[in-house]
Amino acid sequence: MTGAPICTPSKTSFSEFGGKAVQYDTHAVIYYEGDPAKRLYELVKGSVMLYKLLPDGRRQVVEVLRPGDIFGLAGSDENDCTAETLTNAEIQEIDLKQVERSDALQRTLTRCLTNQMRVLHEHAVLLGRKSAVERVASFLMHLVPDRGGVGCVGPIDDSDDGFDLRLHMTRQEIADYLGLTIETVSRVVSDLKRRGVIRVDRADQIHLNKVCSLCQMTGMH
Amino acid sequence: MTGAPICTPSKTSFSEFGGKAVQYDTHAVIYYEGDPAKRLYELVKGSVMLYKLLPDGRRQVVEVLRPGDIFGLAGSDENDCTAETLTNAEIQEIDLKQVERSDALQRTLTRCLTNQMRVLHEHAVLLGRKSAVERVASFLMHLVPDRGGVGCVGPIDDSDDGFDLRLHMTRQEIADYLGLTIETVSRVVSDLKRRGVIRVDRADQIHLNKVCSLCQMTGMH
DNA sequence: CGAAGGTTTGATAACGATCAAGGAAGGTGG
DNA sequence: CCACCTTCCTTGATCGTTATCAAACCTTCG
CATH class of the missing domain: 2.60.120.10 (Jelly Rolls)
Incomplete structure (x- = not known):
């Protein structure tokens, strides 16, 4: 290959x-x-x-x-x-x-x-x-177009501020990108899930339930 | 090189x-x-x-x-x-x-x-x-011309591999550059001093006693 | 001399790393 | 189609490095 x-x-x-x-x-x-x-x-x-x-x-x-x-x-x-x-x-x-x-x-x-x-x-x-949570939140936010940056457009529709995304990276690759260990990445993702901020459909396929609340966790607000 | x-x-x-x-x-x-x-x-x-x-x-x-x-x-x-x-x-x-x-x-x-x-x-x-020690060692090595990189020329004179340098940065600035706290930078510098790797003439004026041994601490060897 | 800014050192806490299992998902061959 | 294997992911327990909090110590300079 x-x-x-x-x-x-x-x-x-x-x-x-x-x-x-x-x-x-x-x-x-x-x-x-x-x-x-x-x-x-x-x-x-x-x-x-x-x-x-x-x-x-x-x-x-x-x-x-x-x-x-x-x-x-x-x-x-x-x-x-x-x-x-x-x-x-x-x-x-x-x-x-x-x-x-x-x-x-x-x-x-x-x-x-x-x-x-x-x-x-x-x-x-x-x-x-940034802390581990802030790193993962920032990482996920970067995969959402037009959100989180200086030119953030805010929720398009107040009621439904969700977003589906594909990571295209393994936990190890994410960890090596964010300067963390694979276990920490996994734990933070589990924690975000537990807190209802995201839904993990598959390991590399994540639904953000509320983009704005995730954005609040990036350390930039 | x-x-x-x-x-x-x-x-x-x-x-x-x-x-x-x-x-x-x-x-x-x-x-x-x-x-x-x-x-x-x-x-x-x-x-x-x-x-x-x-x-x-x-x-x-x-x-x-x-x-x-x-x-x-x-x-x-x-x-x-x-x-x-x-x-x-x-x-x-x-x-x-x-x-x-x-x-x-x-x-x-x-x-x-x-x-x-x-x-x-x-x-x-x-x-x-990199660890705190590796960060500080890398930082100091970057201030030594022609050493530590891929094209390191090695000690010019085997017996005397020392080097004098000026930091031009406060501990706080160094900390903010290396992603550490001011206390950690200070502790690592004190430790290098205690181990005889460096001599601190003034806060921002440091003599490297043995460039090669400092280089060994950068994590790149 | 005294004040101010920067630095060092110590005690303690916390966050993330490490070590160790167990579990899900996908692929292969029987 | 299922058993097995591999790879990746998750979770738990514990440890260690670095952050945090606090105080004392230089150095410079008016």
Whole structure:
């Protein structure tokens, strides 16, 4: 299940620069930390995580990427993270040499990097200053579009402020993303369930009963 | 190791695009989180930190910048962090509208952002997975040039592997950067002193007796 | 000298990690 | 279709690291 690349055409920002679309299976490694950095990648469909390992095996997932995000820029000749898919994924790949040449691409890059940087800043707050409950609540809130951020639109309908979501991550991956252990993640989820804030339909399929009350638990209110 | 200039610094990057140099005092706020983002900044001399606050006052310092680093790009119309000097600082400032126009500037930006991103990734590992001792050791090692990274050159002289450094940060700032409390930072520093790894000449002036042995405590070996 | 800000140290508590079982869900082969 | 296996998840008991609370100690400076 290495994610044998099957090329298909696609119409994203990269295609016009000689990039080609590649399909990956779930949990396929796109590249390893320390590998020579040869390509720039744009996630078109699915989800990808970037993580780093310490020599003793401790892992930190540093980014969870969504369609439109780019990755593979290391700033040196080696990748600084391992990139692994969380789902089936379609990825546009383009040679780094091409990137050097294109002004338009540089412009796109600046915009993407700036956004990822903002996400990393917020994640640093989560890792450095939030409690376990706040981390899990923040994590779940990030999966709800248009809610919880500065531009939160509030409940669309006062009576029913629920939301269904798929995690696409195992408890271990969530734990490694949130800087917790798998047991703590599991306990917090169970606790949210017990308190009626969420309903766990399947391990990776969760219904938020009241988005606003979950949002109150993120530490940002 | 690359040894290469991290962020293609230099006194020229901004001045030729209509930027102007501004001097700041120690602990001066350059802009606040939430302020409209109008300018791009390049740190020329001194040190600057970026931090975020939670409503209840918890603070996380998300970046500590050095000459050559750029900041102020928010990816939206509001700054996502507060920027505050740690020392007297000289900063090149340029209007964001100018940045939009220049291809050369975009190229510089991509390179700088990529580097800062790598630093943020490593810091996420520190915040999410390292112990208090490992955090402080990593912090101190980052202040030693050419050591501790992938391209560590090792002791220049086997007999004397010492190094003098200035922190330019209070214990509180260090704590907020490392995701610890001021007491824990103080205790770890005292412990390193007791163990003979460092010598504390003044609160913010520390001599590393043996860089290599400190490096062993970063969790990366 | 006294005040203020920053730092250190001690005592105690709490949160999350660790250790240890047990349980559900999905996949495979008989 | 069921037995079995594997993988992932949950729960419980206990431990340890770091946070919290409190007080004393420097250092600098008017």
